[in-house]
Amino acid sequence: MTWGIDLADGGAVLAITILLNHDQPLHYISGRAIHRASEAYRGEGKTDAKDAAVIADQVRIRRDLNPLHTGDETAIDLKILTGRRMDLVADRTRTVNRLRAQLTGIFPSLERALDLTNKSSLTL
Structure with missing residues (x-):
């Protein structure tokens, strides 16, 4: 079969x-x-x-x-790690967007004064 x-x-x-x-x-x-x-x-x-x-x-x-064959352990581990990295990147992006929305909601002129796409502004 x-x-x-x-x-x-x-x-x-x-x-x-x-x-x-x-x-x-x-x-x-x-x-x-x-x-x-x-x-x-x-x-x-x-x-x-x-x-x-x-x-x-x-x-x-x-x-x-x-x-189809059973997966190579290295390939499975890499798939898990890349999936985890994608989750972390999505979490970071979501956090940055929330922070930006919060800051611009409180201080609308802050977006004009700071370049929020720049890493140093986000660090500040």
């Missing part, structure tokens, strides 16, 4: 992890490839049942699909 999936993250992570931990062959097919392939199949519109049939058939007949 071979499994096919069109998602590689989000809610599909649990299914992917279970299948890979049980040494089941799992292949990834992109949503774009499914959309193109579904035009050749009978049926109107886009339904989950039709998508499942297209994925199953494409995994059965195509030999160019990428198999």
Whole structure:
């Protein structure tokens, strides 16, 4: 038995992890490839049942699909670290924007006097 999936993250992570931990062959097919392939199949519109049939058939007949494997530990660690960095950058940006809004709300002329995009003004 071979499994096919069109998602590689989000809610599909649990299914992917279970299948890979049980040494089941799992292949990834992109949503774009499914959309193109579904035009050749009978049926109107886009339904989950039709998508499942297209994925199953494409995994059965195509030999160019990428198999999914358990991740390299270094790649997983880097993904976690970069995700954490993105969170920190977003938090910093949010804090700076709140500070700027607070300062300009209290002292509207302060924005004209200080360049709040400059790091030294923010430090002050």
